[in-house]
Amino acid sequence: MTRLFLTTALTVGLALPAFAVQPAAGEKLAENQSYTFWLLDAIKTSDPHKNTDVEGSDIIRQLFEGLLNEDAKGAPIAGVATSFDVSDDKLTYTFHLRPEAKWSNGDPVTAGDFVYSWQRLANPDTASEYAWFMELMNVENATAVVKGEKKPEELGVKALDEHTLEVKLTTPTPYFPKMVTHASTFPVNQKVVEAEGDNWTQPGKLVGNGAYVLKSHDLGVQISMDKNPNYWDAANVVMEHIKGLTVNDNNVALTRFQAGELDRVQIPAGQYPRLEKEAPAEAISIPYSCTYAYLFNLRDNGPEALKDVRVRKALSYAMQRDVVVNQILQGGQKPAYNWTHWAIEGFKMPEIDYASFSQADRLEKAKALLAEAGYGPDKPLKVTLQYNTDENHKKIAVAAQQFFKQLGVQVELNNVEWKVHTDRLQSGDFQMARYAWCADYNEASTFLDYFRSTGMNYGKYSNAEFDKLMDESKASNDPNAQYTAAEKILAEDMPLIPIYQYAKVDMIRDDIKGLPTENVMNDWYAKDIYRIQK
Amino acid sequence: MFGYILRRLAVAIPTLLLLIVVSFLLMHAAPGGPFTQERALPPQVLANLNAKYGLDDPLWLQIVHYVWGIVAHFDFGPSFVYPDRSVNQIIAAGFPVTLTYGALSFAAAVIFGVSLGVTAAIRQNSWIDYLAVGTSIGAQVLPNFVMAPILVLIFTLWLGWLPGGGWGGPIYWIMPVIALSTSFMASIARITRSSMLEVLGSNHIRTARAKGLPERKVILRHALKPAMLPVISYLGPAFVTMITGSVVVDMYFSTGGIGRSFVDSALNRDYAVMMGITILVGALTILFSLVVDVLYAWVDPKIRY
Numbered sequence A: 001m002t003r004l005f006l007t008t009a010l011t012v013g014l015a016l017p018a019f020a021v022q023p024a025a026g027e028k029l030a031e032n033q034s035y036t037f038w039l040l041d042a043i044k045t046s047d048p049h050k051n052t053d054v055e056g057s058d059i060i061r062q063l064f065e066g067l068l069n070e071d072a073k074g075a076p077i078a079g080v081a082t083s084f085d086v087s088d089d090k091l092t093y094t095f096h097l098r099p100e101a102k103w104s105n106g107d108p109v110t111a112g113d114f115v116y117s118w119q120r121l122a123n124p125d126t127a128s129e130y131a132w133f134m135e136l137m138n139v140e141n142a143t144a145v146v147k148g149e150k151k152p153e154e155l156g157v158k159a160l161d162e163h164t165l166e167v168k169l170t171t172p173t174p175y176f177p178k179m180v181t182h183a184s185t186f187p188v189n190q191k192v193v194e195a196e197g198d199n200w201t202q203p204g205k206l207v208g209n210g211a212y213v214l215k216s217h218d219l220g221v222q223i224s225m226d227k228n229p230n231y232w233d234a235a236n237v238v239m240e241h242i243k244g245l246t247v248n249d250n251n252v253a254l255t256r257f258q259a260g261e262l263d264r265v266q267i268p269a270g271q272y273p274r275l276e277k278e279a280p281a282e283a284i285s286i287p288y289s290c291t292y293a294y295l296f297n298l299r300d301n302g303p304e305a306l307k308d309v310r311v312r313k314a315l316s317y318a319m320q321r322d323v324v325v326n327q328i329l330q331g332g333q334k335p336a337y338n339w340t341h342w343a344i345e346g347f348k349m350p351e352i353d354y355a356s357f358s359q360a361d362r363l364e365k366a367k368a369l370l371a372e373a374g375y376g377p378d379k380p381l382k383v384t385l386q387y388n389t390d391e392n393h394k395k396i397a398v399a400a401q402q403f404f405k406q407l408g409v410q411v412e413l414n415n416v417e418w419k420v421h422t423d424r425l426q427s428g429d430f431q432m433a434r435y436a437w438c439a440d441y442n443e444a445s446t447f448l449d450y451f452r453s454t455g456m457n458y459g460k461y462s463n464a465e466f467d468k469l470m471d472e473s474k475a476s477n478d479p480n481a482q483y484t485a486a487e488k489i490l491a492e493d494m495p496l497i498p499i500y501q502y503a504k505v506d507m508i509r510d511d512i513k514g515l516p517t518e519n520v521m522n523d524w525y526a527k528d529i530y531r532i533q534k
Numbered sequence B: 001m002f003g004y005i006l007r008r009l010a011v012a013i014p015t016l017l018l019l020i021v022v023s024f025l026l027m028h029a030a031p032g033g034p035f036t037q038e039r040a041l042p043p044q045v046l047a048n049l050n051a052k053y054g055l056d057d058p059l060w061l062q063i064v065h066y067v068w069g070i071v072a073h074f075d076f077g078p079s080f081v082y083p084d085r086s087v088n089q090i091i092a093a094g095f096p097v098t099l100t101y102g103a104l105s106f107a108a109a110v111i112f113g114v115s116l117g118v119t120a121a122i123r124q125n126s127w128i129d130y131l132a133v134g135t136s137i138g139a140q141v142l143p144n145f146v147m148a149p150i151l152v153l154i155f156t157l158w159l160g161w162l163p164g165g166g167w168g169g170p171i172y173w174i175m176p177v178i179a180l181s182t183s184f185m186a187s188i189a190r191i192t193r194s195s196m197l198e199v200l201g202s203n204h205i206r207t208a209r210a211k212g213l214p215e216r217k218v219i220l221r222h223a224l225k226p227a228m229l230p231v232i233s234y235l236g237p238a239f240v241t242m243i244t245g246s247v248v249v250d251m252y253f254s255t256g257g258i259g260r261s262f263v264d265s266a267l268n269r270d271y272a273v274m275m276g277i278t279i280l281v282g283a284l285t286i287l288f289s290l291v292v293d294v295l296y297a298w299v300d301p302k303i304r305y
Helices: A008-012 A054-063 A111-122 A132-136 A142-147 A190-201 A250-258 A272-278 A309-318 A321-329 A359-372 A391-405 A418-427 A445-451 A464-475 A480-493 B002-029 B043-052 B059-073 B087-122 B127-140 B144-158 B174-200 B203-211 B215-253 B258-268 B271-299
Strands: A002-004 A034-039 A068-070 A076-078 A081-086 A092-097 A157-161 A164-168 A212-218 A222-227 A241-246 A264-266 A283-296 A382-388 A410-416 A432-438 A496-508
Touching (some): A054 A241, A076 A081, A092 A111, A111 A142, A111 A157, A132 A142, A142 B043, A272 A283, A309 A391, A321 A391, A418 A432, A445 A480, A464 A480, B002 B271, B087 B258, B127 B174, B144 B174, B174 B215, B203 B215, B215 B258, B215 B271, B258 B271
Parallel strands (some): A382 A432
Antiparallel strands (some): A081 A092, A092 A164, A157 A164, A264 A496, A283 A432, A283 A496
16 A cells, blocks of 8 residues: 655645645735625536536535645645545545534534545436546446446445545546535535435535535525635634625626625626736736637538548638737737637646747638638638627637638537527537637546547547557556647647637735635635735 | 406406416526536436426426416425525515515605606797706616716715615615616606606696686696506516616625525526525516506506406
């Protein structure tokens, strides 16, 4: 058994809290320790196993705590678990839970809670829309349990005793510790869930083990949380009250931020250059782990023209990413010539051939490739581009239409609402579709596994060499070797047009300290922030 | 009159049923469903979800179950998208909000609109008249989704007098009411003005003046009522437009009203909430048109049902 400690900080301070909030020298704490943040939409649920979106995860991360948390840079640190061991064959993880962890109703948090919760996530009766995460983690029997072929009790997770949790995987997954910071792996209190049924998440009933408890929730208006006195690290939590205000319009939200009603808000598209000048202490642009692309439909019954790799490469070369990033978005996003986000932890950006060409060069090559494929003025290429309703998607699509026109390609734009867009992606009813992929965990495979033949892969791209590389990467000591080769295959086969990699472009009040600016997952914990006196 | 009202209410029931059936069918015709997610659900999970919400029954059976639930238990079912709330809870939370600012907007639009229109008509071609007409045209080119962010800018950011959104006491009502009522007030003012001008030129007014009645009595007692007829006909469609306008108000002022829930439920394919609010709005529209028709009869004795 190899004993593995989490980070140096943890090894050094096993007796210390995992991540203590410490004002820097010269900073005095303000009287008012409350934080108000912006929500675009109503929160669908505070149940970790039924949540599906990022805003929901942000709330859940304050009310519950998983095995591990993330530090300011996104690396895993102690959460409920203080340390873990990995077996020599890398298939068994043993987590040691801290005995002082408590639920907000005073019950102790035990390994049994995690067993119940992980089984609940995978159980088809829960009908969780994130049950696939258990399969993604490669937990033993996860797939069979989710399908209903095996009982939830047969899931590869066991409580060896009150404070020791054993997880068995089917294949070595070196980034597994990074995956257990995900909200869907958080524990829930079995007694409360079974007693209250679907209503257990309402204020007054919800019991969590996080740093905050739910005080009130007006659907579509606001959600308020207060510091949880039973949290094991409550002594070090400075922020007392947190509140999420729903404002459905980004511009009105910005106005309210400027009026002092919000402490953090997203900057509406196109306003970053102005706000960066007017309020440099408050405007930030930090990398955010999503990539934006146009996906090609490569199914057998898909468009014939797009089956030719020269056509796909031509379209990708003709895309003027700099225009998109500098003229349309103007938020500090980076142009993308590859799939994995450049700021993912540990990922080494490979050298992609067409990334280093000049745009004029790329256009020349694109024209040549298209002509080679047999398209020209007498046989123009016609293709449809589908995108879901959004100002920016529209702008980028209209621009793309012009870029492709330079090749003589006629693009028909098709704007549909999100559910219809998703439905068509899943059923393969598209030619080129706007797409974005966000990392589920802070490691490159969350991106690259998408394009496996068995991956989510809505375009149904398939390359045996690619699949083999991804398989090898799991057992490799330095997976970057495989990842680089895999990205190069994507650049050769071009199953997508990568366009840009996201940035989080926000205004944050300058007296709020502790929000992560170097965590590409942007998983923030209110227990780590504090307000200083100005 | 009483018989008329009863007949109208009796017709309302098959109207509502037709509304339910048509909405149900249209809803299910749209691609995508409540459980269409980024990642396609595993078949077993999808089967469980469909079973839980009765989506695997044939459509006609779903409609029957649904109508029975409402008629027998007044239960509009669980929300498909918010697992810890029922439709009844969502409507109970949102409807009072919409009703409050909706009723206030209506009242404000009618009171100010009529006053402005009458004043403009009495002082025709004076500066008051030009001001009134000018204001009303100006207000009509400011739709509520333009007014709303401007109001927040002025009253929250620049003046700091009002909170930018949310719901609570009367201070939260002011901006939503202004945003929603302004264009209606403008229309009502113009309709009142032209209708009033027409009535003031009619024979019975000339007689009243000839009799020596004070001008105020002539206006308020003899001219106002007949002048109201076109305004009352306008109120019916205005009511419906206000319901849709409330979506914008909910969006910009985060009031938590049902307007936003309505749009959200359509985009999320939350069939239960969509149906619930459709029925509510349908029933209110039917009720309101009945009220308008009864008002006609009260204002104009020549109208008989």
